[in-house]
Amino acid sequence: MKKLIVLLCLVFAAVCSAQTLEPEFQAFSGALLKLKKADKGYHKFRLTVDVAPWAFQADGEVQAPGGDGDALITGLFDGDVYAMLAYVPSTAVGSDNKEYQVGFFDMMLYFEDEPTRIRNLRFKLLPPANDEWAMGILKDALESGSLLGNVWGGKYDKAITRASADPLDKAKLRTLQKKAEKKPEEEATITTRKRRVEASEEEAAPKKKKKKKVEAEEESTMNKRKRRVDAADEETAPTKKKKKKKVSGDECDDPSLSVKEKRRCQLKNK
Structure with missing residues (x-):
């Protein structure tokens, strides 16, 4: 009974997982395919991609729609054949520290936008x-x-139609490869510049500190000199004497005047 319950739980979990699983698709140009002559209606094929984010090889056997043994060979040269990879987005970091998509689970070859028949499909990382x-x-x-x-x-x-509109070909893979090779160089250049700036700032910091210290000392010295000059000016400045107000006496009380003259003076001043 317990085993049956466990089995039912596993089946239920698998069904739920399948319902939430959302595959994505990537198209590859037929120019990346190697196709052998048909044997009993089936061609052996191989697709090899080794540019990040892809590094895999797919082998299998394919039959053209209608079973025509020459149609796929002709279509391959005419650009009417392309491969479509189905995968679940799952990445792994390679030994080169780059991320690679490794969650693929199925592949189809299309001839004139019609799906072919594939058997014995195998993937190799x-x-x-x-x-x-x-x-x-x-x-x-x-x-x-x-x-x-x-x-x-x-x-x-x-989703398949959207992916088929932009298949990866040799030129696009070369572009991806160049970008991947250029990225570490750019990161190294940025890191070098950053280190130079940091080193320059570290070198300039003591100089700035010393300059501020010198400026502060010079300002302090100037202030001291100014205070000394001001003090000296105060000491040497002449003290102004207050003028004594001359108090004039009564002219008519002059003892040298006679009594008659004093009276005249008093009458005159009235």
């Missing part, structure tokens, strides 16, 4: 993203993707 951790993510993605059933129609048609 390539260096630098093929360590045990990355392989574990790939294994989980393959198991989770199988719960979704056939993703090449119906529900995901719009």
Whole structure:
């Protein structure tokens, strides 16, 4: 009974996981495909991509719509064939410290926008993203993707159509590679500049501090000199003497005047 309950729980968890799983799609140009001649209607093919964020190899067998053995070979040269990878966004860090998508679980080849028939599909991770951790993510993605059933129609048609409008080709992969190679150089340049600025600031800090100290000392010296000059000026400045107010006596009381003259003087001053 307990085993049955555990089994039911696992089935329920798997169903819930499948319902919440939302795959994404990436198209690759047919120029990246290697296609062999048909054997009993099926061509062996190989798709190899080794530019971040992709590092994988897909092998399998493909049959053209209608079973035409020459249609795919002709379509490959005419640009009518492209590969579509279905994956669950899951990244792993490679030995080169770059992130790689390793959550793919299915692939389809399209001929003139029509899905082909694929069998014996196998995925292989390539260096630098093929360590045990990355392989574990790939294994989980393959198991989770199988719960979704056939993703090449119906529900995901719009997402597939959008992805098919911009397939990765050799030129775009070269651009990605150049950007990936250029990024560490830019980061190194930025780091070097930052270190130079920091070193310059550290070197300038003591000089600024010393300059401020000198300016403060000079200002203090000037203030002292000014105070001394002001004090000296106060000491040497002449003291103004107050003028004594001359108090004049009564002219008519002059003892040299006679009594008659004093009277005349008094009458005159009245």
